[in-house]
């Protein structure tokens with residue numbers, strides 16, 4: 179075995195020092211780089227070697243030695259140091275538009291101690307059963323996995339993260355991930371019960387804070403949040419300042435006729451304090467009774483501020499900033515605008531979200547989600563094999579991220595979780611290239627398919643767009659598996675009653691010569707008893723329906739009957755009739771169709787040696803009994819039984 183120089187060995191084993199290796203052994207390093215790129219795809223457990231910062235050293239996979247650019251000495255050495263330190267960035271977290279997702283937002287609770295007007299209804303939201311929520315161990319497992327792949331920033335959000343009992347311990351555990359590459363640990367909070375815990379949080383590793391505050395008027399605070407507590411929030415801001423937490427941002431959702439008149443008071447906060455106040459365009463979410471009339475656009479806010487501060491200066495934003503930042507000359511703090519509704523930031527989006535029930539959400543405004551929780555809870559889900567599978571699914575979800583989220587018009591009507599169930603995030607984008615951001619092959623892969631959900635707003639009563647049952651014909655003739663955004667989703671059925679349902683489907687195989695029927699009738703087909711085997715195939719296919727049809731729910735089948743009869747007209751044919759019954763909330767037409775198709779394909783498979791021109795024909799549902807849509811039968815269809 180050839181002994182490799184240390185720097186190259188380290189590069190091969192993913193221990194970094196790429197630049198050193200590259201400088202010393204450029205050809206070998208280029209070859210390693212290529213191998214590694216391949217291994218990223220083939221070996222989910224291997225963190226890829228090449229980094230976002232070294233990309234510029236490779237053009238068309240040819241190593242180009244770094245030349246010293248025209249930069250001041252300190253800037254150049256800072257840059258080289260950053261390159262040296264750069265963590266390998268994962269292909270799993272890189273989407274098809276080359277966006278590297280190094281920022282993870284984790285919602286750690288659905289609960290909240292406020293009821294902000296723009297966020298949720300007064301009566302709160304339907305909370306998930308505790309067993310559906312991620313445990314601390316699961317949150318830490320996911321956080322570690324993401325950091326190992328190149329995530330450098332984690333933000334905790336909710337709900338209200340501070341209501342989680344173990345919040346300080348959780349932050350402390352997450353803080354330990356700094357040893358493996360985490361750089362920023364942030365939290366978005368309403369500040370109601372924060373001040374007392376904040377010193378411990380900072381000690382545990384919290385580095386940045388966003389505090390939500392929409393009014394400085396006590397009465398209005400109570401109106402906007404439906405609770406008391408302004409003084410608590412102000413105390414939290416003071417504590418954060420005294421602990422020198424930076425960046426310290428105040429999030430203020432601006433609403434017409436509610437708090438738009440308070441913009442000057444918020445600007446005043448930035449005069450002597452290192453605070454960045456961010457004015458947020460009010461966004462539509464399930465439950466917030468969104469009206470476009472209540473939204474004040476960034477441009478309107480900017481115009482208003484410029485009237486009193488004509489010297490307002492634009493501040494250079496960072497690459498992944500979702501805020502447009504400004505400063506009033508002479509002021510210590512800054513102001514920014516989160517323009518989610520009027521200008522998107524999709525092009526530079528580097529965020530992923532984990533919901534409190536453990537789904538990965540690649541875009542705030544895309545409702546396709548994949549359950550990582552379910553994968554972790556399967557046998558071996560938290561072990562090395564489980565990690566591989568998680569990365570595979572995360573990678574597929576990230577690759578399915580759209581270039582941009584929907585525009586304003588679409589967002590108004592799109593179903594989505596209430597904000598409180600997502601956790602905040604000011605990120606959006608463009609029209610989708612694909613109908614769903616979870617590809618069909620992901621939906622149908624057996625170990626993954628069960629984990630895919632699309633959030634359905636009928637889970638809570640406040641959602642304006644409620645999809646009807648997928649398997650019952652929809653009254654308004656809508657495609658119930660397709661959302662207004664074009665994304666495919668699984669229709670929710672948890673609120674439906676269990677009923678007994680029966681569906682009948684038919685199919686037919688026509689032969690092009692009489693030989694096949696002759697062999698079937700005499701049971702002398704070389705492959706065996708065509709009718710019996712096809713009957714069993716139909717039964718097995720019915721039971722597998724939810725595994726092969728992506729958006730079908732698994733249902734409890736109580737009976738499958740497959741009838742086959744030989745027809746002698748023409749060159750002969752086999753008629754197939756399937757009757758499937760279930761006791762469930764949805765079904766069973768798809769099961770009946772799958773049974774008929776499975777049986778037909780088996781006839782085809784067993785007879786193809788003697789007939790290459792068979793035709794599968796007439797597959798359809800002919801009768802449905804039970805379920806919300808009522809009873810139905812194809813006009814003129816006459817039931818038959820095996821003779």
Ligand code: SAM
Pocket residue numbers: 290296297335336337338339366367368388389390429430431458459460461462463466597598601602603
């Ligand atoms: N409870 C914490 C808080 O309020 O800071 C964290 C969760 S909250 C959902 C996160 C952020 O989302 C807050 O800054 C809140 O102002 C913002 N937000 C909630 N609903 C919004 C909406 N409809 N439009 C714009 N921002 C919203």
Ligand code: SF4
Pocket residue numbers: 290291292293294297298336337338368390597598
């Ligand atoms: Fe609670 Fe935050 Fe939503 Fe207000 S914005 S209701 S504080 S989750």
